[in-house]
Amino acid sequence: MYEGAVQDLIDELGQLPGIGPKSAQRIAFHLLAADPVDVRRLATALTEVKDKVRFCRVCGNVTQEETCRICADPRRDESVICVVEEPKDVVAVERTREFRGRYHVLGGAISPIDGVGPDDLRIRELLLRLADGVVQEVILATDPNLEGEATATYLSRLMQPMGVRISRLASGLPVGGDLEYADEVTLGRAFSGRRLLDV
């Protein structure tokens, strides 16, 4: 509908996840009116992210070095590995300040519908990290959905003979939530996972 470069930009923006044709148009016109310096900075950020960012040799997290900040930090506990699906899950766990161990990023979850099998994930790399006996516990922190649960089950079976403790994040009612609005599966998990109170 638009001429040349405007339509090209709308088309390119429309390819991004969560951006429909209307948002793409809105962003394009915002950029048309924006300071050229700002637009150039966005273009540079796009190029740099592909040039500079790679995946940590050890854990698979995003990094600009050979190993990521967390793997390179000697203060982090080497005996516990938290297994997550994506780099953004590392950020989510870090934000809790509850965990001082290391991470392992799988790069997704097992999902036959999307054609993602165990071989597409960084599972071999995880098993290699368990080989030297330093790791005592593996916390499976994959998403609490169908794919994440399937991946956790698969990994726990695989690691069973290796003599490490394997745990899974607790499921239950979200803090600040409302019991009335909890779905039955979550509420069921909250019951089966109930804890005795020390009074």
Next chain:
Amino acid sequence: MYEGAVQDLIDELGQLPGIGPKSAQRIAFHLLAADPVDVRRLATALTEVKDKVRFCRVCGNVTQEETCRICADPRRDESVICVVEEPKDVVAVERTREFRGRYHVLGGAISPIDGVGPDDLRIRELLLRLADGVVQEVILATDPNLEGEATATYLSRLMQPMGVRISRLASGLPVGGDLEYADEVTLGRAFSGRRLLDV
């Protein structure tokens, strides 16, 4: 939270309209995993839109030439001008295929809250287009909201002495809509603007 280039990209994406921190993160990781060629194409589209696109000398629409496609088209009726707020409104009107005249893009609407006054819009350029007497009718197609109505009222008063016919787009029930869900202002407009049926 992330290292260098990833965080830079998330920050830049978060500046775009309608993109919050979560969407910015999602898009950044999508781009990290995407084909470098696709990312480079998006970066190029961003740069090109600033380099190539300008505003039509006559109507203010976006174009890559001196004048836009519509102003350059001799088949378009010179005697009617449709006044809109933004270039995207031109596309919306064009899509109806109801209008074969020319456009005038104001570049916004009068909005004292946002500090946009008449001098910030392309109003002088509109009046200049009326000077040679070719234009017979001006259709005010600004948005049917507070700012758009104010702008239409302002323009109609300004053009009154110039002897052109001034019209405003009809307000009423949206086609395919539901009378029950129409707000009272729209429904009121639909009553006051009712048309006799020729049976």
